[in-house]
Amino acid sequence: MGRGSGVFYGCGSTSIRRGGLLQRCSPRRFRARVAGVFPSSCTALVVLLVSSALVMLLLRKAGDVALRTKTVAGHNLEPTPWHLFPPKEDAVSGGKAESFSRASRILRCSYLTCPASSSFWVATSSSSSLSSRCRKNKGTPNGKTQQRQCPPFFLSIHRDLDPWRQSRISAFTLAAAKEHAAMRVLIVGGRLYVDLYYACVQSRAMFTLWGLLQLLQRYPGMVPDVDLMFDCMDRPAVLRSDYESGDSAGSRWPPPPLFRYCTTKDHFDIPFPDWSFWGWPEINVEPWDEEFKSIKLGSQARPWALKHDVAYWKGNPDVDSPIRMELLNCNDSKVWGAKILRQNWVEEAKSGFQESKLSNQCNHRYKIYAEGYAWSVSLKYIISCGSLALLIDPQYEDFFSRGLIPRENYWPISRANLCKSIKSTVLWGNAHPTE
Numbered sequence: 001m002g003r004g005s006g007v008f009y010g011c012g013s014t015s016i017r018r019g020g021l022l023q024r025c026s027p028r029r030f031r032a033r034v035a036g037v038f039p040s041s042c043t044a045l046v047v048l049l050v051s052s053a054l055v056m057l058l059l060r061k062a063g064d065v066a067l068r069t070k071t072v073a074g075h076n077l078e079p080t081p082w083h084l085f086p087p088k089e090d091a092v093s094g095g096k097a098e099s100f101s102r103a104s105r106i107l108r109c110s111y112l113t114c115p116a117s118s119s120f121w122v123a124t125s126s127s128s129s130l131s132s133r134c135r136k137n138k139g140t141p142n143g144k145t146q147q148r149q150c151p152p153f154f155l156s157i158h159r160d161l162d163p164w165r166q167s168r169i170s171a172f173t174l175a176a177a178k179e180h181a182a183m184r185v186l187i188v189g190g191r192l193y194v195d196l197y198y199a200c201v202q203s204r205a206m207f208t209l210w211g212l213l214q215l216l217q218r219y220p221g222m223v224p225d226v227d228l229m230f231d232c233m234d235r236p237a238v239l240r241s242d243y244e245s246g247d248s249a250g251s252r253w254p255p256p257p258l259f260r261y262c263t264t265k266d267h268f269d270i271p272f273p274d275w276s277f278w279g280w281p282e283i284n285v286e287p288w289d290e291e292f293k294s295i296k297l298g299s300q301a302r303p304w305a306l307k308h309d310v311a312y313w314k315g316n317p318d319v320d321s322p323i324r325m326e327l328l329n330c331n332d333s334k335v336w337g338a339k340i341l342r343q344n345w346v347e348e349a350k351s352g353f354q355e356s357k358l359s360n361q362c363n364h365r366y367k368i369y370a371e372g373y374a375w376s377v378s379l380k381y382i383i384s385c386g387s388l389a390l391l392i393d394p395q396y397e398d399f400f401s402r403g404l405i406p407r408e409n410y411w412p413i414s415r416a417n418l419c420k421s422i423k424s425t426v427l428w429g430n431a432h433p434t435e
């Protein structure tokens with residue numbers, strides 16, 4: 001304790017004994033002067049005490065407000081009523097908490113409140129233009145050579161947005177989409193605003209928004225204003241049949257424009273790249289750039305000839321997925337040529353994810369993809385392994401899977417006769433190593 005705090009202490013303790021703070025303190029003024037940093041009279045001390053009490057009160061109020069404030073981490077939000085999940089406190093605990101808080105700090109400090117980064121919002125646009133590069137693949141009038149074309153599967157975007165081509169999107173239609181949305185995202189003049197309605201499971205909301213913020217940072221001045229409703233839970237919600245046919249369907253047109261991570265042929269939901277492209281800390285998955293590099297390295301550990309000659313799947317079968325349950329029945333290397341392993345995420349988290357590293361799962365010639373509760377983010381990691389990907393007839397499409405070509409990028413496996421279908425593919429593949 002320094003001398004200053006000695007004065008403070010002396011004053012407080014004597015006042016208790018003699019009663020009356022002012023009385024007892026006045027003769028001791030000189031000590032305060034010696035200390036230099038404390039008020040020169042007890043009146044000032046009272047002012048100090050009152051003001052610090054006020055500051056404390058203010059801080060507590062601020063704390064209350066902070067506690068009640070809705071955040072992208074979703075601590076003060078209810079889960080979406082259409083897909084319930086355990087409260088946030090349970091999801092973010094133990095070892096996961098560290099990477100989670102690291103991620104949220106990066107997010108905050110990169111984009112939200114850190115003053116140093118505020119200049120990023122007014123950064124001027126660079127000379128390359130996203131919009132000129134990503135128009136429909138028509139001929140470009142000014143010099144075809146320097147223009148990079150969008151991959152053909154970007155054309156799916158036109159199909160996704162087709163329902164609103166004629167009708168456009170009114171505030172009324174957007175309000176209908178809000179009924180299924182966990183958040184509303186507004187981009188105006190290169191700034192992102194978000195209105196949070198419900199919590200998203202784990203850190204999905206945060207990583208999804210982070211993706212959008214990176215887009216704004218990477219293409220300053222090129223991202224048009226947008227007002228979109230987003231549901232971050234798994235299954236699509238806007239059924240085509242509710243809007244396309246039947247007597248009442250006509251009056252309901254257009255359907256609500258709702259973004260999410262996947263869709264199906266029977267839905268109007270608009271697919272958006274899933275959050276795991278920017279990271280999924282709860283299960284130790286790095287952002288795509290890093291994860292992809294490490295998987296590529298892992299895939300080179302064994303040449304094809306030395307990879308195990310069976311089909312491999314590891315995941316969580318307990319996600320209300322009939323196909324994954326059925327897959328468990330094919331777990332026999334000799335009989336079905338398949339090795340099916342159960343992923344226990346709770347155990348994995350405890351042991352530091354040593355057994356679930358994606359880069360260590362590229363040692364088999366065949367990797368099976370099976371949908372979970374809806375689409376599965378595992379698809380991109382499975383395909384990155386460089387093994388032959390065996391895709392069990394997917395029902396859901398995500399943003400990128402629409403670009404995959406059967407028998408070129410993957411081998412289709414039928415749901416009927418699942419084990420037999422896997423076995424015959426494995427046998428054929430092993431017999432034709434050069435194909």
Ligand SMILES: *[C@@H]1O[C@H](CO)[C@@H](O)[C@H](O)[C@H]1NC(C)=O
Nearest residue numbers: 328331332333339340341342
């Ligand atoms: C599949 O079989 C292997 C070897 O018999 C076993 O270790 C593994 O636990 C089985 N997988 C499941 C999901 O039961």
